[in-house]
Amino acid sequence: MNIVVCIKQVPDTTEVRIDPKTNTLIREGVASIINPFDLYAIEEGVRLKEKFGGKVTVISMGPKQVENALREAISLGADEAVLMSDRAFAGSDTLATSLALSEGIRKTGFDVIICGKQAIDGDTAQVGPGIAAHLDIPQITYVKKIESINDGKILAERMVEEGYEVVESTLPVLITVVKEINEPRLPSLKGKMKAKKTEIKIITSEDLGIDKTKIGLDGSPTWVMKIFTPPKKEGGKIFEGSTEEVVAKLVSELQDNLI
Amino acid sequence: MGIEIEIEKCVGCGACIKACPYNAISMRDKIAYIDEEKCTLCGACVESCKFDAIIMRVHHEDAVRDLTAYKNVWVVAEQKKGEIQSVSYELLGAGRKLADDRNSKLGAVLIGKEIHKQAEKLIKRGADKVYVAEHKDLEYFNDESYSRILANLIRKEKPEIVLTGATAIGRALIPRVAVQIKTGLTADCTSLAVDPDSGLLLQTRPAFGGNIMATILCRDYRPQMATVRHKVMKEIEPDPSRKGDIITVKPTETDLKSRTRVLKLVEEIESTLNIAEADIIVSGGRGLKGPENFHLIEELAKAFGGAVGASRAAVDAGWIPYSHQVGQTGKTVCPKMYIACGISGAIQHKVGMQSSDCIIAINKDPNAPIFEIATYGVVGDVVEVLPKLTDAVKKILKK
Numbered sequence: 137m138n139i140v141v142c143i144k145q146v147p148d149t150t151e152v153r154i155d156p157k158t159n160t161l162i163r164e165g166v167a168s169i170i171n172p173f174d175l176y177a178i179e180e181g182v183r184l185k186e187k188f189g190g191k192v193t194v195i196s197m198g199p200k201q202v203e204n205a206l207r208e209a210i211s212l213g214a215d216e217a218v219l220m221s222d223r224a225f226a227g228s229d230t231l232a233t234s235l236a237l238s239e240g241i242r243k244t245g246f247d248v249i250i251c252g253k254q255a256i257d258g259d260t261a262q263v264g265p266g267i268a269a270h271l272d273i274p275q276i277t278y279v280k281k282i283e284s285i286n287d288g289k290i291l292a293e294r295m296v297e298e299g300y301e302v303v304e305s306t307l308p309v310l311i312t313v314v315k316e317i318n319e320p321r322l323p324s325l326k327g328k329m330k331a332k333k334t335e336i337k338i339i340t341s342e343d344l345g346i347d348k349t350k351i352g353l354d355g356s357p358t359w360v361m362k363i364f365t366p367p368k369k370e371g372g373k374i375f376e377g378s379t380e381e382v383v384a385k386l387v388s389e390l391q392d393n394l395i
Numbered sequence: 396m397g398i399e400i401e402i403e404k405c406v407g408c409g410a411c412i413k414a415c416p417y418n419a420i421s422m423r424d425k426i427a428y429i430d431e432e433k434c435t436l437c438g439a440c441v442e443s444c445k446f447d448a449i450i451m452r453v454h455h456e457d458a459v460r461d462l463t464a465y466k467n468v469w470v471v472a473e474q475k476k477g478e479i480q481s482v483s484y485e486l487l488g489a490g491r492k493l494a495d496d497r498n499s500k501l502g503a504v505l506i507g508k509e510i511h512k513q514a515e516k517l518i519k520r521g522a523d524k525v526y527v528a529e530h531k532d533l534e535y536f537n538d539e540s541y542s543r544i545l546a547n548l549i550r551k552e553k554p555e556i557v558l559t560g561a562t563a564i565g566r567a568l569i570p571r572v573a574v575q576i577k578t579g580l581t582a583d584c585t586s587l588a589v590d591p592d593s594g595l596l597l598q599t600r601p602a603f604g605g606n607i608m609a610t611i612l613c614r615d616y617r618p619q620m621a622t623v624r625h626k627v628m629k630e631i632e633p634d635p636s637r638k639g640d641i642i643t644v645k646p647t648e649t650d651l652k653s654r655t656r657v658l659k660l661v662e663e664i665e666s667t668l669n670i671a672e673a674d675i676i677v678s679g680g681r682g683l684k685g686p687e688n689f690h691l692i693e694e695l696a697k698a699f700g701g702a703v704g705a706s707r708a709a710v711d712a713g714w715i716p717y718s719h720q721v722g723q724t725g726k727t728v729c730p731k732m733y734i735a736c737g738i739s740g741a742i743q744h745k746v747g748m749q750s751s752d753c754i755i756a757i758n759k760d761p762n763a764p765i766f767e768i769a770t771y772g773v774v775g776d777v778v779e780v781l782p783k784l785t786d787a788v789k790k791i792l793k794k
């Protein structure tokens with residue numbers, strides 16, 4: 137089975153802090169990590185390989201430094217790594233990103249493509265369905281369990297607001313995974329050794345023979361006009377004192393204003 | 396390369412450094428310098444420069460030539476088991492305003508099985524026109540058939556703006572539509588407005604786990620498409636006298652083809668109330684000290700007729716199931732009232748609840764960060780405050 141896992145390198149947003157004086161993001165020293173949801177995607181890919189045989193290819197589009205993320209993915213059990221790196225890809229929104237990735241994936245071949253539910257920086261969750269649409273293959277989003285794969289069909293549980301759906305699809309398929317799907321393993325020593333040795337294949341837009349007007353800035357309909365820190369919610373009234381007092385004060389406010 | 400600093404214009408003020416989410420800009424000899432390795436060409440710095448010193452060159456080869464051919468605002472209604480979901484009414488509320496601002500009409504698209512009877516509801520809530528696509532194979536939401544029907548309809552009718560709920564269904568469906576039409580799609584918007592000068596849709600959304608907000612434009616392609624976060628936009632009250640047109644759309648054989656099939660739906664909401672839908676949520680955190688105190692949360696929630704939420708610390712400790720978790724890795728909620736009990740207010744919790752209308756925090760530490768966003772803060776011990784508060788609420792609501 138040809139399994140392709142898409143991973144994105146992102147700034148660790150849990151370390152991002154707001155500078156209270158300037159009300160701007162403090163990004164100094166914020167580490168680059170593999171998008172947390174993509175760790176579950178890698179793990180699921182490796183589990184599928186262990187069960188059905190085949191190979192796991194991790195693919196990422198981004199600057200050269202993303203090589204580190206790909207090596208980490210190898211240490212976690214992936215077999216091959218492809219880095220799509222080219223200034224021509226920069227500025228891609230989700231339409232252009234998913235087009236470029238779909239062309240990269242076409243080159244590697246695929247039965248199952250696995251993406252994370254969403255990236256913690258862009259936060260759009262649009263790249264997975266976008267890739268599926270460009271490749272014209274079916275998709276199952278928010279997968280929390282793969283029940284079975286056989287006879288060219290996959291059965292998976294898809295999270296929805298009120299619980300989950302059991303969805304059947306033909307292969308090839310693209311799935312996006314949530315963190316309930318598995319417990320990612322830690323890198324093995326053997327994996328770490330392999331990560332050092334594995335050659336990371338670098339692909340440019342030329343290699344893909346992709347129309348340059350369809351990628352990067354020129355291929356992106358959306359435009360980030362501005363970025364700002366969310367307006368601070370005004371702190372309100374604080375009540376201190378004995379339990380009786382604070383409850384009485386709160387209740388009177390609630391009565392006046394809310395209930 | 397697409398971005399350049401015009402050295403003559405740059406005064407070295409550093410405004411762009413703050414605007415860059417990727418830390419790609421620094422000062423070299425008092426002139427802004429962009430590190431190509433880090434820059435993602437997202438464009439956020441361009442607007443931040445008061446001196447027009449940052450130039451971004453974009454050429455959209457296949458831009459829509461005649462933007463005026465696209466008119467009207469559309470919302471994609473969401474139905475489950477034949478019932479229209481409340482997010483659709485919120486979209487109509489937001490869409491109505493945009494349509495009025497653009498002097499255009501508000502349309503809605505409804506897809507399902509024997510669903511036309513529901514179309515009137517959309518008209519009463521603000522739609523001027525409802526497109527109804529019905530077929531027995533369209534009973535359950537399906538990424539492939541639904542997206543094909545929508546894409547074909549959009550190509551034919553050319554709406555200027557298309558809004559969809561940022562729900563499990565909407566976020567799976569609409570990126571496929573955007574790819575088929577080749578237009579821009581902004582994710583998970585919390586604010587939408589028409590720019591009075593350009594007439595463009597200003598689409599504002601949180602990113603970076605809620606740490607920043609971004610305003611996104613789609614200048615050269617149509618329609619301008621966005622998904623909209625549930626519980627942020629306000630519904631309009633139904634007006635029984637409103638009239639509108641219902642238009643039947645006949646799905647073709649090809650439209651209906653799909654390689655996926657929903658075999659069953661398993662509902663598993665533990666409490667009677669889904670926290671994503673509740674108007675009042677009482678949430679408990681580590682400050683409750685143990686599972687034996689969690690009933691205090693449940694009792695206050697019951698007194699209010701609200702739902703029970705929790706911080707990740709409470710969920711991880713096994714005091715309450717994951718489906719109640721609020722925050723970055725749990726649910727985003729926006730109730731009228733959110734009561735945080737013994738919750739410190741970590742950023743990952745705040746991003747899931749900070750847009751609630753009224754936030755009440757009960758915490759024994761007066762410096763807890765949750766107080767920074769609280770409308771009302773009570774400094775005290777939750778184990779003592781909660782029973783008294785519950786009694787008081789019961790008394791008031793009985794009257």
Ligand SMILES: Cc1cc2nc3c(=O)[nH]c(=O)nc-3n(C[C@H](O)[C@H](O)[C@H](O)COP(=O)(O)OP(=O)(O)OC[C@H]3O[C@@H](n4cnc5c(N)ncnc54)[C@H](O)[C@@H]3O)c2cc1C
Nearest residue numbers: 142197229230251252254255258259260261262263581582
């Ligand atoms: C503040 C801000 C707001 C933005 N808002 C929008 C917007 O509303 N609409 C829009 O179209 N673009 C937007 N963009 C651009 C968007 O972030 C980029 O296109 C980004 O490359 C992909 O989107 P994402 O991070 O949301 O990924 P998601 O769609 O959330 O990622 C889902 C999954 O897709 C895979 N994946 C994503 N990117 C890559 C990659 N580069 N390589 C390999 N796998 C990948 C991963 O498996 C990931 O888990 C925004 C950018 C910024 C900086």
Ligand SMILES: Cc1cc2nc3c(=O)[nH]c(=O)nc-3n(C[C@H](O)[C@H](O)[C@H](O)COP(=O)(O)OP(=O)(O)OC[C@H]3O[C@@H](n4cnc5c(N)ncnc54)[C@H](O)[C@@H]3O)c2cc1C
Nearest residue numbers: 680681682706707708722723724725737738739759776777
């Ligand atoms: C990637 C990532 C994702 C995360 N996602 C989420 C998420 O979705 N949701 C979430 O909630 N967290 C999330 N977290 C965890 C988050 O960072 C915090 O650890 C968590 O929210 C803390 O929960 P808490 O406020 O209940 O506990 P604490 O931070 O321990 O706070 C307990 C509070 O109770 C107060 N207290 C103690 N005793 C009493 C008393 N007797 N009376 C009154 N007050 C008392 C204390 O003063 C303190 O403020 C995430 C973290 C990471 C790294």
